[in-house]
Structures are given as structure tokens and as C-alpha cells.
Amino acid sequence: MSEKIVCIMCPLGCEIEAGVKEGELVEIEGYGCEDGKEYAEQELASPKRTVMSVVKCKDGDFPTVSVKTSEPVEKEQIEEVMKALSEIEVQAPVKAGDVIMKDVCNLGIDVVATRSVKKVQD
């Protein structure tokens, strides 16, 4: 049995074909790079996605800071992560790359800021 997977690692969108026999991956072709190969293997085993959103930010020049998970999380856990993000508020200033939330939902993955927010004095 073979499965077709469209790679989402970059805009090229390579079509990867994976041969599966008795639940085991036996051959894989069509990937354009090592990241793509890893993606296809992961997609067959258990699909993962990087989660991106914004969280509330207090006293900033923007009222939100954009964030992402430092690693992709299992698809089924996306909702849980989104919920956790909706419940927090951070304090400006924030620098892009700052850890906003450590070990989100006990997944061993951090949430990091992708945008800087300056503190505004009032």
C-alpha cells in the first residue's frame, strides 16, 4: 500500500510517496530534502504541527504578542495548546524569541514570542 503526502515544510510542496507494508514504512520517495523526508515519516507515524497564535500583552505598544510553539505538537493537542494560550496575559516589554510559556500543557515544549512589543508609559 502506498500513501501520498504533500510536504508542508516549504512552499515547494513536494509530493512524497510512502510505501507502507503491515504498518511499517518500507520505502519513501519524492522528497526534496531531509526535512521533507522527516516530515513524511512523522506524518505517517503521528502528524505534528507548529502552533501559531497571539496572546494578550499588557502595557505594550501592541495589545498582543505573536507566538509559536518551539517545536511542532501532535495534531490532537493543538486545541489544548490554543486554550492554554487564550488564558494567559504577558507583561510588556517582550522581545522576539522570549519564552512566553514553559512546558505548555506538560508537553515539554515551550511557547516563544515571534514579535517584540515595547512597553508604553502612560
Next chain:
Amino acid sequence: MKDGYDCVVIGAGAAGIAAAVKCEELGLDVLMIESKERLGGIPLQCTHPGFGNFYYDENLTGAEFAERLLDRFEKDKVEYMTEAHVSSIGYVSHLKKKVEVINPSGLFSLDTKTVIYSTGARERHRFETGIQGDRLSGVYTAGEAQTLMDIYGVMPGERVVVVGSGDIGLIMARRFALENAEVVGVIEMQPFPGGLTRNVVQCLHDFDILLHTQKIVKEIRGQKRVEEVVTADVDEELEVMPNSEEIIECDTVALATGLVPYTKILDEMEAEVIMDPVTRGPKVDENLETSVPGIFAAGNVLTINDYVDFAAYQGENAAESARIFVENDGMPSKDWIEVKRGRNVRSVVPQYISGCREVTLNIRVKKPEPAVDVMIRETDERIRTTSVNPGEMLRLNISEEALVGLENKMTLEVER
């Protein structure tokens, strides 16, 4: 602020920031003008990745990409103004342009030798797409909805219809779904999705969002707020099929129906900036100089780019040209060769080349074709591609050698 500059860059998105940084690094006296309160442009509100694959060789989110560019901008201490609107550009002489600026402290007039115009694009609005109905709350362009959600943290609605399945439509559909809104459908008039396959997969399939192809939204209805849209089926020629109307209940409509270069101030100039009716941006030569000497264009105002990286490269290209202009009191004159569009070529930027140096061409095709050659008819120079697609801009580097023998004529075409 000084009275005179070598270069004024208008618009601080990806192209503008890259241009201003490059100008500074090339030793030009440069000023950057931005109308918003923060530098960074549209990438700043993009939480999703897909930025910087070429320019930084890394897959960054839009905001990360903007931050990266701004780090260099701040390190180089480039002079800038925010909340400043350019109201006009006057052509005084070959070496002098007058830029009129309005900001919260008043009106200013600046002299500059060159202008890099990098104001980006605007989104097509509902009346351009022919959607009938009342002016209700709950109708947004995709970009407006993104600003509300990802800058201001406000949800535009709960039950959303997305019009248009280009990458912007697909990415916004996912964004709504992630924030727990119900995306009741993405409406596309073509028989196929407009965006990249990877976005159909990770934005629609991941969230079980329905894509309705060969459908249009005819009308938006409601009392004060959107309550429903009326869709209709269209055939291959995009003609509406009779009795195909259906109603979809929703409280929000997000329009992702395309971008148009935002050329307003160029259009209003007394000296004529000649526009390309296909790209709807200014016609330029390989220096990205418009028909008005010393006025350069870069980024989405020049042509709608698929990747932010290309906008940044165009900004750098324009900055390099501004340096040549300033050092030589104008661009060295050339016999420009117009790039003619042959078989299956919809648009090409730049529209003029010198033929005596390497050039990067941004090409869009009319229809998809597998395994074709993009070729220069006059020199028989061919570049093999695995496939061409109207949704994907081809960016081809044409070497100096490949241009030998043009004899003032160049036709670009796609050959099977």
C-alpha cells in the same frame, strides 16, 4: 530631519526596510517614511511561517521576518518617520524631487535626489468583486480580519465564510479555525484552489474546512450584521448557472480576492509614471527605475510577489540603483529593449532590459502547463521547468551571455 536627502524610501514593509538598510550601507543619505505607528508592514501581523526561505535561508513567521529586518535597520541607525503620510511627489528637476509629508507635528517638504516607492498593495474590496447586498457589519477583507485578530486581539466573528482560496484565503481560514470560529466554507470561482497545495493540506484538510469550487458569493444579506450569503455556481467561463443559488448562514465574510499594487501617489504625479495594465504596477527597467528618472519601485507595488523574500530583494536592487543614480547624477543612458510577452506569458517584470548585463525576470504565466521551457525566442536560450502555474511567479536569472544576439528585440515565451 535634514532638508535634502539622496534617497527617500516610502513605505516600511519588507521591500522598504530592505531598501533603506541597503541605502544606508551604501553610504547614501536616506530617510524612511511610514504611515503606520510601527515599522514592519504587513509581515508584522502574519503569525504563520513561510517567510525568509530564500532571504535568510530559514523558515520564519512573518513577524519574525520583520523583526530580523528591523534588527539590521536599528543597528545601522537608519533615519525614519512613523505616522507620516506622503501627500505628493513633485518632479522639480532630474536631480531634485519634492516630497510633501504630513505627520502629527505638521506639514513638511523634503528634497531628494531619488525616491524608492515601496507602498505595497491594497486588497480588492467587495464592490470590485461584484458582490451585491447591503453594507453590513461583519464584512472584512482578509487583511482587516488579520489586523483585528493578530494585532488587536479581537475576533471578527464566529461563523465565517471566506471568499477566495488563494494562499491568503487559506491561511485566514486556518487562523479563524484555530481561534475556534466555525469556518463554514471557502468559496472559489475557479475549478481548482488558488493557493499552494501545502496550504490546502495544512489549512483546510487539517481543520476539515470545506472548499467550494466553481462557486461565487452573489449577495450578502442581513439586518445590521451579516446573517447569510447567497452563493451561485459558475461554469468554466465563470458564467453564473441559472437556479444554482444556495444560502449559507454566517455572521462574517472575509474577502481574500486578490491584491492590487497601491500606486496612488505615483498616479497623481504630474510627471507621468507609466503603468503596466497587466501587473497594475509601474513599468520599470532592470534598475527598477520607473518612467520618471530617479523614482524606483520595489515590492508589491511593483508586482504582487509570492514570497516576501522577493520583495526584499527588489528593495535591495532599487537601493543599488539609487546609489548609481546619486553617484552619476542619473542613470547611465541605455537603449532599452522592451521584453515582449509571447506564448503563455501573462506578465513580466522588469518590462525593459539593457541586454548588457545579467537580469532577474519575474514572470507569470496565463495557464498551467507541465514540463515546459521558458525561452527567449531571439537567442533560443531555454530554461527547463518541471511545471508552470499562474499562481506561482517564476523568478529567472538570465545571464549576460544568454542575452548576446538580442539586437534590440526580446520575446519571452513558454514552449511545450
